[in-house]
Amino acid sequence: MTHDFVVVGAGVSGLTSALLLARNGYSVALVEKAGHTAPLLRGFSRRGVHFDTGFHYAGGMGNGEPLDVFFRYLGLSDRLSSFPFDASGFDTIRTAPDGFEFRFPSGYDRLLENLVEAFPAERSAVEAYLRGVRSAFDSIPYLSLDAPLDPNGALRRVFGPTLRETLDSLTGDEILKSVLSTHCLLYGVPPEEVSFQQHACIVGSYYLSARGIAGGGRSLATAFDARLDELGVEILRGCGVASLSVAPEGLLRGVRLDDGRELRCGGAVVTVHPRTMLDMAPGGSFRPAYKKRIMGLEDTVSAFMLYSVSDLPLPILSGRNLFVLPSADSVRGIGNRPLEESPLYLTAARGQADDVPRGFIGIFPALSETTRAWEDSVTGNRPESYRRFKEGITDRMEHLVKRYCPELGRATACADSSTPLTVRDFGNAPSGGLYGVKHKVGQYNPVPLTRVKGLYLAGQSVTSPGILGAILSGFMACGNILGHDRLIKGLLACR
């Protein structure tokens, strides 16, 4: 079988890459290890409630905003129906000890207004912070269609300053710093490690607007499937990739599947974790320096998660998320804290037939080291000691949610829970990191181009995390094949 391109991995970056290449005239095969595309986007159901695992809400999906324009170019818009999260406050930040609450509204102007109202003495700090976020966000190619393609642009996100350093230089108000750092939970890197540039690249989209998709991640997965079908992309489900075939002169010539079949191709976009990609590449494909760099990359935090169903509707999570901070500095070192000192992110789980919150997902960041004792076990066959450990963690999570959010606790019951090992095994994340490799100061993540001609990398680890980051990574990778100018021109026509 011969294709112009093979795309490895049918997560959001792989789906995007396959659509981009097919839309621009190439024959494409998309290879996915799981039995269906976008396994993480599809989530799972318990007791009649659907729990989204890959998509909860997105920034920048309003009319003409970056994600909306991407969806239009990819041909997904007509297949999706998005709805606004509460514009007056889509994310509530609650500090547990004193009951202080701040609500993030949609739009920079309202955000400025709300922040100044909550922190009247900090107007100049807030203005400088928001100016910085906006200017950094607007400098990212593709997110801003007017931004020049600067080959050194990505390095600014490696050099720093960190978010923490930037906030320290602006204000001494620890609560304000915590509020502005809370969204670190959306990308799994603490404020003292992430660069201000990278933080802005992510939160900048939420500051524009926050929206959900009717039907959640499943609708997005279904839309991708329908469009792939329309463009004639061949999808090979249930097919793991054993190795990449590279000719002696360093040219990619195909992809060998676990079942022994070889897909010949002119090029491949590989979207798996960078360490998994190295395992697929023949020994001499990369220099020792590159291999060491990839092997040494630090992953984003993992998490313990609680999935609960409720007898009563949960208006507090209708078009809103709730973030709980047990102390002002609890976002610092996220993951590396006991549950009782860890921040908590709560988001709605919806009924099968409608978008009414009928349960919630509680996410407590944690390091994968917490489940290291059982790392050799596999899903469905974990030892008794792991089950007891997980039960203990689940009880503590339920207790904490009840303590922090009495309005959620009354009519809810735990339907399931997960640990960093679950994230590892269901998310194909070698260390259980929620968002792939960390984007942090001093860490050089791989770029889409590689030393192997015809081999391109995409995914959260390469460009940026989340739905927007994964789609952006597809554009960044395929721009090397199709021409960035061509893609940007196409996007401009959709704006």
Place this chain on the structure above:
Amino acid sequence: MTNQEIIERIDRSIAEEFEIDPEGMTPEKTLFQDLGLDSLDIVDLVIVLETAFRFKIREDEGIRKIRTLGDIHAFVLQKKNELESIPR
């Protein structure tokens, strides 16, 4: 470490990490044309030097002017001198 030891360390690290024959590594050799590195290797070169000598290069303007192996020698020696002249 003497200057000669530093130069030997640089050459050894680059030879190992980029699989270059140490025999051909003379100061006048250009990185791209003679030693076969390309722009994708620059990040790894920075990391190799940072790891070998435990300093941060990152935004150092001097790195952009490097063309030959001798330029790397001079860059690292200067960087070491700068760091050693800082009073502790």
